[in-house]
Every structure is written in C-alpha cells, then in structure tokens.
Amino acid sequence: MCGEHRSGCGGDVGVMAAPGGFAPNRGFFKRVLVTGGAGFIASHVVIAFVKKYPDYLVINLDKLDYCASLKNLEAISEEPNYKFIQGDICDAHFIKLLFETENINIVLHYAAQTHVDISFSHSSEFSNTNIYGTSVLVDAAYEANVEKFIYISTDEVYGGSLDEEFDELSPKRPTNPYAASKAAAECCVLSYWEKYKFPVIVTRSCNIYGPHQFPGKVIPKFISLLQRNKKCSIHGSGIQIRNFLYATDVVEAFFTVLKNGKPGEIYNIGTDFEISVQQLAKELIRLIKKTKSDSETEEWLDFVSDRPFLEPKYPMKLEKIHTLGWRPKVTWDEGLKKTIEWYRDYFHNWSNAEEGLVPFPLPQ
Template identity: 70%
Template sequence: MGAEKCDGYSKRVLVTGGAGFIASHMIISLVEAHPDYFIINLDKLDYCASLKNLEPISNRPNYKFLQGDICDSDFIKHLFETENIDIVLHFAAQTHVDLSFRHSYKFAYVNTYGTCILLNAAYGAGVEKFVYISTDEVYGGSLDKEFDETSPKRPTNPYASSKAAAESFVLSFWERYKFPVVITRCSNVYGPHQYPEKVIPKFISLLQHNRKCCIHGTGHQTRNFLYATDVVEALLTILKTGKLGEIYNVGTSFEISISQLARELIELIKDTTTDTETKEWVEYVNDRPINDLRYPMKSEKIHSLGWRPQVHWKDGIRRTIEWYKNNFHNWKDSKQALEPFLCDS
C-alpha cells in the first residue's frame, strides 16, 4: 500500500539530486520552514553529491533519504506508487560542461532520458506539480541581446543540449496532457555545498591549497552569479504563485568576467595589494571547444511574482570562501576536481 495522507503532512515533496548543490539548500529550507511538508531526497550519490550537505536536517521527522537512480525505470515507478508524492522538484543532472564534451552520451542519458523516466512516473501518479530546474545555457551565448523566456534555444555544448532536450519533453507533457509542469532557467549559482569542479569553488579551493587559478582561454567570458539561497527563494516563489505550463528565467544583474573573478578571489584569499602579486596566482590553460561569452537574461517574469535576489555579491562570496576552509573534503575525490580541463587533441 502507498503512504497515507493521514500521516499528518499536507504535502509530500520529492527532490531529486538532493545531496547535490542547490537541491541540498532547497531541502534544508523546506524541512525547516515547512514542518507540514514531508521531504524525500532521492540521490544516486554520484561523485559530486555529499550527504554532509544535509547534516543539519538529517534527523528531522519530516525528511527521508533514498539512494536511487532516476534512470532506473522500475525503481522510479515503485517510488511513485508507494510514496504518494504531490510535488516533484527535479534537480538531478550531470552538470559540468567540461565533462560533457568527453561524455556527451552520459549527459544525454542522465539529463534527458532520466527526466523522461521521472515525467512518465509522475504523470502516472497524478502529481500536482512538476518543477524542472534548467539552465540559462539552453539559450546559447549572446554579446548584447538579453534572452527572455520566448527566446529560441540554441545550446552550444552537450550539457546545455541535454537540458534543452529534457525541457522539450517536459513541455510536451503540458501540451499533450496539461500535466502541471513549470521550468526554471537559472543563471550560474554559487555558495556552500558546491563540488569544486565549478569555477568559484574551484578557484577558492585552489587558492586555499596554495595553487594558481586556472583560467580557460582569455578569461574575458562573463557570467551572472546568484547566491544559492536566492535561487531557493525563487523556487519557493514559483511553487506558491508560479503559473503552470510556464518557463521562468531566474537571473541577476550582477555580472563578472572570469579574469576579474579570479582577481577578486586572489585579493580576498591571498591578501594581495598589487597587480604583480595578483598575477602570480593566475595560470591560463587551453579553452573549452566552445565557451559562450555571456548569458544575459531578462527576469521580469519572476520579478512580477515578487522575487528578486537579496544576497549581495560581497556578502555571498565571503560566506562561500569561509565555508570551503572547513568543508573541502566533504567529497572523497575533491582533489581531482582541481585539475585543469585539458582539451582533447
């Protein structure tokens, strides 16, 4: 028999990839702020996941962890048959662009096929809301034009392509069945809990281990960075007031080049005062096969729901630096994440 609603919880929420970066922040917020919700964390525990991210709430009565693979159709079908899930927040994905160039099949399998498995099971179980967390990278790059939710998708790397394909499946369930889906497209996210293969935790960790920041290509490419808890607040807003069948850009006006990012982190961590001192902590490496220069997005649609980012860059980056001082070893193979990307010949 499935789980009963008489367990006292008003909603049962499945969060996929919950031992990962953004999803772990989401779970902590839901468990703490909504004791009337029962939160199920489904995670395969791949290399970039860590249950240490969930230690603050691991013993809460309204939280449960299940280890499992979104690509295992029998397991997922049984999960939805037995857990009486009301809401799905689908974060689980392969996300590292560098790796996607070498393992495009794996990214398509996990990100696209895995999403299809979840969609079919959630639809069959009559889930009341399915939120798919996507990325600004589905738009491709732009030097001047800002993307809104109607802009065409022109992904330029295997990771973004797999997310764009998954989005198409998600929207097809809305078009065909009016299955209640919502898609979010976020700017780059930073903060505690992020595996140090991504640029901010990687640079921080390299510097904290007395190694140089390795910059792809020229370092002129820019990124918009949102602090993790701001993304959580955006998703909570969408859960409450977001319109079904819609896409929401979750962006920020804060934009910084990768070379300037390295400079600021070096000044904060190494306390450098001159350009010469700062440059000693930078190393340039071969660029990716494709590296979009910018991902400018318009976010007025979610602004109309009342959300705007609250964490200032200077506050967020200092919190992040402080966290990595004591938590770099939360992942068993974190040291290998610090090696530079080497383009195949």
C-alpha cells in the first residue's frame, strides 16, 4: 500500500511497507504533505521546506513515475524532519489512511501528469491522475480538517494569446488535454471553498526551469542534447514565446502564498522575462558549443514537425502575487548557467533519461 524510504536515495524505488504501515509522527509543530515531491518543482519545495523549517515534518508522497527521482532529494534524505512515502493519489483507500495516520496540517499538491505532447495520446491517464487524483486528495484533506490546501496549476489553463494579458479572473480556454485536466482539477478544488469554505488556494505558474527536471521539457532537453553533441529539436518554426522562471524563485512564491495568500483565491506566478524557443536554443548553443557566428549556431538546430496546437505565448498579469511581497530574484543568465552545470553532472538521476531526448516523447 505504501512505502517509506529513510536512507539510500540512490535508487528510483522506495522500500515497500505492508498495508497500514504508517508510523505516527510526534514532536513537530506542523506536518506538511507535499505530493509529487520526487519530481521537478516539488523536490525543490521539499528541500527548501526541510532546511528552512526544521520544526515542520515534511512528508513527501510520490508514486515514482518516469519523471521522478529520489536522487533529487539526497541532500535531505537523512534529515529527521523529512519522510518519504511511496503511493498513488488515485488510491482513495490509501489516501484516506494517510490522512488518518499522519495528522497532516498543510497540503501542497504538485503530483500530476504534465507533458503536453504525451497528453494527446494518453488523455485518459491525464484525466485520471490530474482530475480524479486531485478530487481524492482534496476530499480526504477536507475530511481531515486540514488547515491549508495549495493546488499548483499552470498558465496553460488560459490558452494562448499574443495581445491579451490574463489575470486570475480571465476565462479558462485550455487547448490541450493536459491543460484541460488542470483546469478541471482547479474547479474541483475551488468547489470545496465555495461549498464548505475549506481553505484552498490555487496558483498558476509560467514555465519553470532549473535542476531536477526530467529532460523531456525544452530547456533540459536542449541542454542535454547539446552536451551529447546532438542538435536541438524544435517543434515547428520555434517562434512561440515562453516566460521562464527559475526553480528557487517559484519556491519562494509558494512560501509567500502559503504565508500571505487568502483562502479561495487564485494567484498567477511568473516573470516578465520571455524568449522564443528558437532564440532559447541559439543562446544555449552559444553557451555550450561556444559557436562564434550565426551560421555555426544554426548548424545545431533541427526543425521537426509541429504538435497539433502550439500556443504563441501565455501572457499573465502578476500584480496580485506582487502585492503579497514576492518578486523573482534569479536573473536569466545566472539561472541558465546553474542549470547547464547541473545537467552536466546529474543527467543520469533518471534511469530512463535518454528517452526524454527524442523529438516527440515516447508514451510511458
């Protein structure tokens, strides 16, 4: 039913325990559940929480899907205020037992299927994890009288635009199965505020980059391809524009929302920095391959077929999160340098990392 991993984070598999094998936790001020904590963004949240709040017990619940790795958490795997449990948010009996035995006060819900390309061919899996799994989790949290429930969503629920900036009240117009599943999950979570005044908050983030991200996403994919002397595979023309926020900055945004955010509210989290995918590839080529001319740089570009619908950009208004006292701190140049250095040493944190480098990811 569940697994607990207290040492030896070198592998991608937790140590399985018998059903009902939860151990009570005592001596901590609060107990925080982070779902998907062996994944990209949530692993940064877990590490920061464990280090910043030693009187909080941080429980990392993760299914250990293809894009998760416990190696991302080696820095805190032996800390007394960290606990890993392997489990599936779609297992209603398991989740109910988790809340009954772990006395959880706060939930930060990151666990999700997130890869847009895969969502077109596996939409039912995305619906099951992202919608049904979220409904299981929020219902169990409500029944357990949790103090705060933060649901991490995406700017993709707005759909794309070239001229309209989206604020938190803008209508949702998702254009792919992944975004549609996140939009539906948002509605599920917020209904508990409308019906019961259960203290939920929704965040919508732009593209996040940095260490710990499975190489199937654009920045780690381009970096890893170039470090292996392979070309950057660009969908379509590569003129689509994206905003990129460094991982430690979004962690601080989540902490700000947790501390100052109001129940029942939605908060956009993002940055004014934007860049086209083609320009992103060229910057990485110059940094990694040390090219001197445009012609040398363009030799490392490989334009592949476009996916069914690729939004031009996702412009968001950020005034609401700014009023809570948060703004990004890490510059693009600094964040990109740190990310390049990390993938040079830790690409193989996932046993299947090479599978993320194909132009169109293989279904898992």
